[in-house]
Amino acid sequence: MHPDCERVLLSEEEISAKVEELGRQISLDYAGQELLVIGILKGAMIFLADLVRKITVPTYLDFIDVSSYGASSESSGVVRILKDLDYSIEGRHILIVEDIVDTGLTLNYLVDNLKSRDPASVKVCTLLDKPLRRVEPVAIDYNGFIIPDEFVVGYGLDYNEHYRNLPSIMVLRREVYMKGE
Ligand code: XMP
Ligand code: MG
DSSP states (O other): OOTTEEEEEEOHHHHHHHHHHHHHHHHHHTTTSOEEEEEEETTTHHHHHHHHTTOOSOEEEEEEEEESOTTSSSOOSOOEEEEOOSSOOTTOEEEEEEEEESSSHHHHHHHHHHHTTOOSEEEEEEEEEOGGGOSSOOOOSEEEEEOOSSOEEBTTBOBTTBSTTOSSEEEEOHHHHHTTO
């Protein structure tokens, strides 16, 4: 347990069992096809690294980096591409991998943006879903865990770039992210 966190929400064991289950389902659904996994930097990195090792169909990787939160814990609603994909996705089956869907603004923007590039298909996989915070509806094809409206860190998720390397997912103490607001 990290002292800035109030409790463990999801243990390493719970996460790894879920990742395995998601990988199995994705492998079944894409059987006979090639998959292009698109990771959203940087939060989805660790989830993606574990997930793709549970996928058995031929899998390619690309990454996109978008700004949404900056140093704050609140979504601004303004999405900007900081680093675009390296390759064209035209005619490919793409699976967007995200760490958490909160307001839905980031993913909505990305799905629209990527669909406009003529891929064969677009699906979304997220490790965490905070439906209570949704502002725009998002179709999630693979959902790891539905979580309450609390700010979580670890397993790739950060607050102001801290805590990404914590192996489990923990609830950050309010005092930590309310500081300076
Ligand atoms: P929206 O609101 O656009 O935001 O769905 C998705 C992005 O917001 C970040 N986010 C969080 N990051 N703990 C985090 O570390 C959280 O509880 C949290 N909620 C939202 C995250 O970067 C995600 O990609
Ligand atoms: Mg993110």
